[in-house]
Amino acid sequence: DAGVIQSPRHEVTEMGQEVTLRCKPISGHDYLFWYRQTMMRGLELLIYFNNNVPIDDSGMPEDRFSAKMPNASFSTLKIQPSEPRDSAVYFCASSPIGRETQYFGPGTRLLVL
Amino acid sequence: QKEVEQNSGPLSVPEGAIASLNCTYSDRGSQSFFWYRQYSGKSPELIMFIYSNGDKEDGRFTAQLNKASQYVSLLIRDSQPSDSATYLCAVNPGGNNRLAFGKGNQVVVIP
Numbered sequence: 001d002a003g004v005i006q007s008p009r010h011e012v013t014e015m016g017q018e019v020t021l022r023c024k025p026i027s028g029h030d031y032l033f034w035y036r037q038t039m040m041r042g043l044e045l046l047i048y049f050n051n052n053v054p055i056d057d058s059g060m061p062e063d064r065f066s067a068k069m070p071n072a073s074f075s076t077l078k079i080q081p082s083e084p085r086d087s088a089v090y091f092c093a094s095s096p097i098g099r100e101t102q103y104f105g106p107g108t109r110l111l112v113l
Numbered sequence: 114q115k116e117v118e119q120n121s122g123p124l125s126v127p128e129g130a131i132a133s134l135n136c137t138y139s140d141r142g143s144q145s146f147f148w149y150r151q152y153s154g155k156s157p158e159l160i161m162f163i164y165s166n167g168d169k170e171d172g173r174f175t176a177q178l179n180k181a182s183q184y185v186s187l188l189i190r191d192s193q194p195s196d197s198a199t200y201l202c203a204v205n206p207g208g209n210n211r212l213a214f215g216k217g218n219q220v221v222v223i224p
Binding site: 031033041042043045048050055056091095097099100101102103104105106107 | 145147155156157158159162201205209210211212213214215216217
């Protein structure tokens with residue numbers, strides 16, 4: 001069974017450009033989480049969805065960040081415009097209802113120049 | 114106060130020794146606790162979870178939970194070089210599937 005799938009795996013862009021990160025959760029999982037990881041701040045929860053509905057977006061750093069989940073098998077995290085301080089590894093994770101265990105995707109390494 | 118704190122710096126242990134990691138949490142109502150392992154350049158992967166006070170053993174790993182003192186520990190017995198990684202403590206504050214993660218502790222096992 002495929003795990004959480006993320007694309008792209010690496011992204012290098014210039015400041016001011018739009019960046020879109022994609023995630024396909026494990027089939028049947030009801031929860032989807034977006035995290036950002038940096039050395040300084042560790043693993044930070046940005047937003048999470050339950051049954052495609054955003055539940056808590058209090059971790060989204062500012063209006064430049066937005067996330068959508070149009071269906072149970074796809075989610076996007078968009079940064080527009082991107083800034084160098086957005087450089088980080090972005091993880092997507094999913095979990096089934098009734099179990100808190102989260103399964104992480106391989107991550108997207110974002111570098112904003 | 115952070116939800117989950119892991120304050121120890123990098124931990125170096127000789128091969129075959131016991132590695133001990135600690136984690137404290139702030140929400141007394143937390144019900145479930147997790148340890149994730151993250152190799153350099155990789156994503157976190159679950160190694161243990163614990164819900165009840167006391168010890169839970171899984172192979173060379175033992176998780177210990179003390180709800181009264183609000184801390185969770187992870188012991189790695191007979192440490193191997195393959196255990197060299199960062200270990201993340203995570204806590205479910207309750208009410209949903211959200212997890213709060215600590216910043217992690219790096220473990221280096223020296224052959």
